[in-house]
Amino acid sequence: MAFSPQEYRERLEKVQTAIQQRGMVGLVVNSPHNICYLTGYHTSGYFAYQVFLVPAEGEPLLLVRELERPNADEYSWLDRDQQAVYLDNEDPPVVTGRWLAKLGWTEAGKPIGIEKTCFTLAVADFEKLCGTASPNTVVDGSGIVDRVRLIKSPQEIAYVRRAAAITDIGMRTGLAALAIGKKELEIAAAIQQAQTLAGSEYPSLPNYLSSGYRMTLGxxxxxEKVIEAGDVLKFEITSSIRRYTAAMMRTAVMGKPTGKVAEVADLLIRSQDRAFSMMKPGAVAGEIDAAIRQPVLKAGLRKTYYSRVGYSLGIGFPPFSGEWETCDFMEGDTWLLQPGMIFHMIVNANGISFSETILVTETGSERLTSLPRELFVAG
Structure with a gap:
């Protein structure tokens, strides 16, 4: 297990308190991120239906495909009587409905919560779940678990710290491998090999790499594009330890950079430095956002800047590693930073990009990715 049974219990109790406050009999958790957070169970086979039934009080139940049951034994803290399976010739939402009835949820006087925003919950499955919950009603329980996840425990921080060290290794390897005449894929292969040998699991996002005319692509x-003299390259690398992720973006140039490229890079780094110096418990998110966003707009580097400049980072499964739906940095945000929060902080303009994984500490913040944040000049 990635964590002690006690830590999983503490997470479960926090979620159950939130369920009680929302007046629900229980919550149907569909998100692979949230299931992993509460149980330890995970699989790359989350393309198949899986749910974790969390009652307002009492013991939870994990329902997975029969093929995946060994992963529950391997990774989760749950006893066998807290696990159930469905067969490939069964309809999973119908099986879920039978369990809802057996647990007394369908006849309860309080509604059943479900994660409507979950990307793995098909519309057809949601509609069937609503039917099998009858005569009870289904309400939106999105965000309940996600908000509990925002403050990381010491062990969670330790995993992200290890992932950040591997991200540093991957980025250093990629930058060192740069050479005119090489293909982008050759650089990507070197990065991935270095990450894997350093201990990274499969990441929650592919490593991104683009050069020349492609560097403005998101x-x-x-x-197979060949790297040429004068090319500007954009990297974004993500590593994973026990599903906890750390990310970093860097920009490189093949040969002496033009004055404009160097000028843009310098301004982006300076604006980010100011924002990082402001990141501490009690800081207002919108003020940190402005420290990054406004200098870019004021300098005319972008006509508009609507994308987030940071988001909460934690457990990751493809296709995303962040908790951005719950907590991100946008213009005018009023939420406050708290110790134990971890963010992927980003700045970009004209395709030039830099980012770091940042931990909010008791007294300030700590940059977990440690590679110098500068325009890398190759060749």
Whole structure:
């Protein structure tokens, strides 16, 4: 197990308190991120239906595909009587409905919560779940577990710290491998090998790498494009330990950078430095956002800047590693930073990008990714 049974119990109790406050009989948890957080169970086979039934009081129940049951034994803290399976010739929402009835949820005087925003919950499955919950009603329980996840425990922080060290290794390897005439895929292969040998599991996002005319593309993965003299390259690397992730973005240039590229990079780094110096418990998110966003706009580096400049980071499964739906940095935000929060902080303009994984400490903040934040000049 990634954590002690006691830590899982403490997480469960916090979620159950939130369920009680919402007046629900229980919560149907569909998100692989949230199931992993509460149980330790995980699999890359979450393309198949899986749910964790969390009652307002009492013991929970994990329902997974029969093929995946050994993973529950391997990774979760749950006893066998807290696990159930469905067969491939059964309809999973119907099986879930039978368990809802057996647990007394369908006849309860309080509604059943379900994570409506979960990306793995198909519309057809949701509609069937609503039917099998009858005569009870289903209400939106999205965000309950996600909000509990925002404050990381010491062990969670330790995993992210290890992932950050591997991200540093991967980025250093990629930058060192740069050479005119190489393909982007050759650089990507070196990065991935270094990460794997350093101990990273499969990441929650692919490593992104683009060069030359491709560097302005968002979320661009490596291709057979050949790296040329004068190319500017954009990297974004993510590593994972026990499903906890750390990410970093860097920009490199093949040969002496033009004055404009160097100028943009310098401004982005300076604005981010100011924001990092402001990150501490009680700081207002919108003020940190402005420290990054406003200098970019004022300098005319972007006509508009609507994308988030940071988001909460934690457990990751493809296709995303962040908790951005629950907590991110946007213009005018009023929420406050708290110790134990971890963020992926980003700045970009004209395709030039930098980012770090940042921990909010009791007295300030700590940059977990440690590679110098500067424009890398290769060749």
């Amino acid at each position: 979320h661009a993965t490596a291709t």
